[in-house]
Amino acid sequence: MTQQVTAFRPRYLSLEDKCLPAHQLAASLMDLAISRGANKERLLRGTKIFYQDIKSGRALLSPAQLLGLMANVQSQVASHDCSFLLGRRIFPSNYGHISNALLHSRDLKDALRLLQVFRLQICPFMHAYTYRDNQQLHLVFNDALGCAAQWQFITESYFTALVAGTRLLLDRRVPFHFDFPFARPRHIQEYEENLGYRLNFSQPLLRIRVDLPWLNAPFLQQSQSLKWHAIQQLKQNQSTRLGFIEAVRNHLRHHRQQTLQDTANAFGMSPATLKRKLKLYNIRFQQLQDELGMQQAIHLLQVKKLNNEDTAHLMDFSDVPNFRRAVKRWTGSTPSQLRL
Amino acid sequence: MLFEKPTMNISLLSRHQNLVSLIAACLSLSISLSFGLGQLKDWQEISWLDILGEGSIALLSLFWLFFILISRPPGRVTTGLVLGLSCFMFSALLDLFDEFVHYQAAAAGLSLIESIPAGIGMLIMSYALWHWHQEQLALNRQLCRREANTREHGQIDFITQLYRADYMRGQIDMQLRTKDDSPFSIMMLDIDNFDRFNRQFGPQEGDRLLREISELILMNLRTTDLACRYAGDRFILLLPGTDLTLANELAQDIRQAISHLAFKPYEQASPIFHSMTIATEVARAGDAVDSIISRVNRRLDDSKQHA
Numbered sequence: 001m002t003q004q005v006t007a008f009r010p011r012y013l014s015l016e017d018k019c020l021p022a023h024q025l026a027a028s029l030m031d032l033a034i035s036r037g038a039n040k041e042r043l044l045r046g047t048k049i050f051y052q053d054i055k056s057g058r059a060l061l062s063p064a065q066l067l068g069l070m071a072n073v074q075s076q077v078a079s080h081d082c083s084f085l086l087g088r089r090i091f092p093s094n095y096g097h098i099s100n101a102l103l104h105s106r107d108l109k110d111a112l113r114l115l116q117v118f119r120l121q122i123c124p125f126m127h128a129y130t131y132r133d134n135q136q137l138h139l140v141f142n143d144a145l146g147c148a149a150q151w152q153f154i155t156e157s158y159f160t161a162l163v164a165g166t167r168l169l170l171d172r173r174v175p176f177h178f179d180f181p182f183a184r185p186r187h188i189q190e191y192e193e194n195l196g197y198r199l200n201f202s203q204p205l206l207r208i209r210v211d212l213p214w215l216n217a218p219f220l221q222q223s224q225s226l227k228w229h230a231i232q233q234l235k236q237n238q239s240t241r242l243g244f245i246e247a248v249r250n251h252l253r254h255h256r257q258q259t260l261q262d263t264a265n266a267f268g269m270s271p272a273t274l275k276r277k278l279k280l281y282n283i284r285f286q287q288l289q290d291e292l293g294m295q296q297a298i299h300l301l302q303v304k305k306l307n308n309e310d311t312a313h314l315m316d317f318s319d320v321p322n323f324r325r326a327v328k329r330w331t332g333s334t335p336s337q338l339r340l
Numbered sequence: 341m342l343f344e345k346p347t348m349n350i351s352l353l354s355r356h357q358n359l360v361s362l363i364a365a366c367l368s369l370s371i372s373l374s375f376g377l378g379q380l381k382d383w384q385e386i387s388w389l390d391i392l393g394e395g396s397i398a399l400l401s402l403f404w405l406f407f408i409l410i411s412r413p414p415g416r417v418t419t420g421l422v423l424g425l426s427c428f429m430f431s432a433l434l435d436l437f438d439e440f441v442h443y444q445a446a447a448a449g450l451s452l453i454e455s456i457p458a459g460i461g462m463l464i465m466s467y468a469l470w471h472w473h474q475e476q477l478a479l480n481r482q483l484c485r486r487e488a489n490t491r492e493h494g495q496i497d498f499i500t501q502l503y504r505a506d507y508m509r510g511q512i513d514m515q516l517r518t519k520d521d522s523p524f525s526i527m528m529l530d531i532d533n534f535d536r537f538n539r540q541f542g543p544q545e546g547d548r549l550l551r552e553i554s555e556l557i558l559m560n561l562r563t564t565d566l567a568c569r570y571a572g573d574r575f576i577l578l579l580p581g582t583d584l585t586l587a588n589e590l591a592q593d594i595r596q597a598i599s600h601l602a603f604k605p606y607e608q609a610s611p612i613f614h615s616m617t618i619a620t621e622v623a624r625a626g627d628a629v630d631s632i633i634s635r636v637n638r639r640l641d642d643s644k645q646h647a
Binding site: 031032035036037077078079081084085088089164167168186187189190192193194197 | 494497498499504505506535538539543544547570571572574633634637638641
């Protein structure tokens with residue numbers, strides 16, 4: 001059962017790695033907070049970011065620094081629209097070749113594939129697993145780096161960017177359906193204004209659903225040659241590093257019932273080291289397993305409409321009662337309630 | 341338009357040089373009178389409990405003076421408040437200092453008259469407070485259409501200085517609870533192609549456009565109406581005592597006013613003209629805040645799609 005994932009051990013992206021250009025997300029955040037009356041010094045307090053870095057256009061920041069900046073922005077600016085305004089500034093913007101590649105992509109399907117490959121360039125904080133049923137594509141989102149308290153802010157920003165971006169490229173609003181794991185917020189007007197009215201709150205997972213025909217609706221600025229040029233540029237300075245949680249999640253997804261010991265072996269480290277590393281990202285091994293189990297169960301029961309026996313079998317459960325108990329623990333509902 | 345930072349802002353202090361000198365004069369006069377005319381008491385004679393009580397009165401009045409000076413622009417009301425409170429502080433200081441000193445027979449009168457300035461100060465302050473009341477009524481009139489019958493400065497939107505959606509929800513709720521039968525309407529307004537404008541001219545000019553349009557909307561309202569910023573480029577109006585026909589006429593007025601706004605981005609001479617999509621809804625029996633807002637939103641989105 002135990003196997004080495006890769007012969008060489010890749011260096012995973014950590015919260016402290018300086019890999020994100022300061023003149024991109026950080027600059028947009030600073031600009032919009034300052035234009036809403038925030039104080040420049042207070043925004044940067046405790047983040048170890050210097051305003052000079054942002055202006056220079058060459059400095060790199062770590063994800064942890066950006067998360068600190070997001071926290072400061074929220075404490076400095078009273079209104080709830082910062083994340084949404086940020087989202088509207090993510091695309092099209094100065095993210096370099098990935099912006100160009102997306103701008104000239106063929107359709108939503110093409111753009112999503114580009115995002116999957118070059119995600120780190122524009123959206124380092126979240127990664128998605130895709131599922132598909134007869135009518136819809138499902139994107140289930142996960143925290144790639146351990147965003148903790150900023151997760152909702154990041155979700156609001158990037159979902160807004162997706163809606164605003166596709167609207168620009170199609171000149172129409174794509175009717176995305178959104179499922180949020182948190183309760184309906186008081187500032188619901190911002191969600192409706194920026195994301196539309198297909199919103200569900202207090203759901204077991206963070207998910208976007210879109211009807212399949214929208215994946216192939218042609219984008220207005222598509223250009224195969226301009227896109228390929230951008231992709232060539234991207235490939236030259238692409239770092240294909242994964243976030244550590246993301247890597248563990250990818251592994252567990254294919255080895256559902258694996259123990260902490262097996263997983264640690266697969267990553268070539270001791271169980272204690274694995275635990276310690278996960279703790280740096282504010283997550284426990286059991287939590288990762290539960291989240292993935294929940295996502296898989298929802299997919300098999302809700303999307304594929306499988307019965308309990310088949311789902312339990314596919315998810316490597318020894319018997320159906322065990323499976324029922326697990327589903328109840330993950331989602332708060334029984335399998336038959338989920339299937340409705 | 342005045343931009344307040346959410347932090348403490350002491351920029352007004354420099355405009356009160358005369359009043360600051362007055363406070364400094366009170367401080368030095370009380371010190372020189374007490375310690376010049378009296379002799380220091382022995383260590384054992386001093387009652388520390390009295391000093392704590394009287395000292396905190398003097399200190400707090402100084403603290404209040406400071407907040408008046410950093411909160412208010414110069415003017416008659418400010419002068420009155422500071423003058424009165426300074427007299428009060430003068431008495432409090434004399435009271436405090438005589439815990440430290442004995443007075444000679446010649447100066448014994450000082451402790452007899454030390455409370456007189458406090459009385460005069462209270463009279464001056466009362467006069468100033470009455471004027472403050474008048475001033476507040478005038479300011480409330482200035483704020484009409486921006487504010488209804490409650491004040492929550494934490495809910496003001498920074499860009500337009502209008503109240504935000506939360507405030508409007510509270511006001512609609514209050515309207516729904518009132519028992520009278522007169523109808524009220526809700527209007528939702530959305531700037532057309534605001535995204536494109538933002539992309540073309542940048543978010544700073546976008547913010548300025550929002551500000552100018554909010555002013556223009558206010559100018560077209562009656563004094564009983566209330567305008568708030570809803571979200572993004574969407575505004576929401578509460579029109580008490582208004583049925584749908586009248587609300588639609590008001591909408592037409594605003595639409596016309598917006599179409600004549602020759603907005604000039606940066607310093608360029610050629611204007612960019614704008615239009616707004618507007619939807620109105622009248623409150624129905626059994627409405628809740630969210631149901632009426634979602635109805636007007638849906639109507640607005642419908643008319644956007646058909647445009």
